[in-house]
Amino acid sequence: MTSNSHMLTPPPTLEKVDRKNLSQLTDDIIDGKLNKNPNRLVPKSLLPQLIKVDKQKKPRPYFTLKKNKPAKNSVLIIDHLIHNHDKNDKNLKFLTSVLNDCSNIIMITGAGISTHCGIPDFRSNENGLFKSKIQKDNKSLFDINSIYSNNEQTLRFNKLITNLHKLSQDNEPTPFHHLINKLSSQGRLRRVYTQNIDALELKLPSFKLNNPTEFPHLPSKPPYPQLIQLHGTINYTQCNKCHNIELLNPHDFIHNDETELVPNCIQCQEFEEVRQIAGLRSKGVGKLRPKIVLYNEIHPEGDEIAKIINMDTKSKKIDCLLIVGTTLEIPGVRQLINNLNKNLERQRTMGKFVVIFVSNELPSNKILKLFDDSGIDLIVHGDCQMLAKLVR
Template sequence: MPSLSSDSSKTSLTPSVPLTPPTTLKKRTTRDVLSNESPLAPKLLLHDLLKNDKLLTPASSPQKKKIKQSSPLIKRKKPRRTTIHRPIANSVLSLECYPLIKPKEQPHNNYLRHILNTCENIVVVAGAGISTHAGIPDFRSKQTGLYSKEKFNKSLMDINMIYSNESMTLKFNELMVSLYLKSIHAETTPFHQLLDKLAKQKRLKRIYTQNIDSLETKLPHLMEYNDNNNSTNYPILVQLHGNISNTRCNKCNNIQKFDPHRLKTTENPKGDLIASCLECEELEYVRSVAGLRSKGVGSIRPTITLYNEVHQDGDTIANIINYDTKLKSIDLLIIVGTMLSIPHVKKLCQNMAHSLKNGRRKKGHVIFISNEPPTQSVLNAFKDTLDLIVIGDCQTLYNYID
């Protein structure tokens, strides 16, 4: 028998089915394979079908790459936010100097703008410095403060001194009438508008004000937010020292609108040195007609809290302070327009600042804004809890809020 050559053996073993399917072979999709007519359906696994919808692809017709075309309906990814690093404790930003510095060299300015626009629960402790722009003088400024003038001094705000003699009472009346007239005619400042904008955005949790001018009550969004705040029974606006808009009777506690014509001053000599309560007088008249004994008539004065005097709403204010100090959602404390010379206001800011930096709320921010740098006693009280000390006019901060 003749032997087969190696070439002939290879030829005889070569299959008759071509290795490459013809180009006319119809492509079978997943739907065809899974149909009952396809004999391959029981042998295919689900994950194999999901990987590639085309089971057979002719070698002569390679797959075309899909080119992604940009469409205006596709939502593009937002650019990554620039990370704002927290400054070193007690860092200083001068609002008067930063415009001369290049934007890339203003990390503290960018940090201030960032927290004012991103923090959601803000507490503000404000002093007289936010109202001087409206023409209402503060008390302790060296040149423009009321205590710097010879006519007025600190004793005029002491309950034990203002009624000690007629001269002191007359000066107290003139001071109250002057502040009242300036307050009712004053317009809100840009910083007050900043507070109103924060209230409109519902990011202002509380404002503790030392001012008695009641300019905050002229802010529409703040008052609307104050009245419609149903989350707690506490108001948004807390007047730590009362206000000069009303008067209170020391006997019946009746509150009425301040009437400057009732008080005796150098310009109004016909007024009363110590005005009596009209409510008490009417009650006394009714009792006299009824033949009942007299209970006396009280005297009125503005609803402000003086030195050596207990605050009428002191218990309520203490409850609000305790509530805010323990609240974990507060993320920013702004101390503005005050040098914290009054001990209980200083203690309020100190406790709240330490609360923001301790426990679970270490991410809270504390900034101090004033025309003058804080005293060493204030720095010692806050230790390292002040993130930023802003020196300059607080009215310029209105443009920081978007």
């Protein structure tokens, strides 16, 4: 057998180059040409591909375009600019860049994103449930210590639940909801923390459940879902005894002479019938309540949500915090924002992380204090539905 048959080294892929002619070699590379001089040391096959990749560099991300960076706490009146097609406004350019170029977005949403389809919010001066002139104590209808304190309160609570459930079932996602879906489908949305219980997000393709009859429990470890419902959902009920979760049936909460003010759990009733036939003692029948989180009660999935928030607040990859349609009155939500802002303070200084606040009402001093000296990069004053027109 010849020595060639035992060759251990591959054939050479480089050609020698005369060091005196390195400047000429550089010129050839820039031009994308390869001079087949036997004295050159040039990769035969890799160099053309490298030159091609170099010419196809992606444009720089938005945060390097400092010419559009607004002063802190700048206000953009979105309705006026979009209606007048003023695309040259510096703040509008910045907002458009953020919405189209950010690649790791965390969004915190409130009831303001759903008022477009007639679902009321809680604290707005115009239509907020807590600002109602007819019922001044509506806030008590979301307090676990109040709603079952007497028959009148329970009846009011049941009526509120059936109305909200009907609004949720009858309405479709708003243009802003579809913006959320677009960001998700583009792979640029890290998480949505929603304070809403209307569950309109679950009608979007990106968040639609494979089996709506099964409640989507949060996992105890990654991967975590993109949508986190901080206050539960109006779509389900849960038994206070056996903890069974079922789709909410509004007829259970419509009172007549034959129904209980607080509906019984059907699963518990079936278990009781079996125990009675078997001659076993009764264990009682549980009561149903909507699967929403009320004031003065512990969140049933609080531990799982805390893990997700902890992971997100420690991430250095987040490049945008988008706060939409909320007055940030809930302490836990304010704490989430405060932690994000502090942990990403260095990224903000470098221009790699921005905060956008969108609302029909200007942020209060309480909200501005959350961001300390760094402030809010842009306050968008107006209808959040307008933002959907800016995303490509």
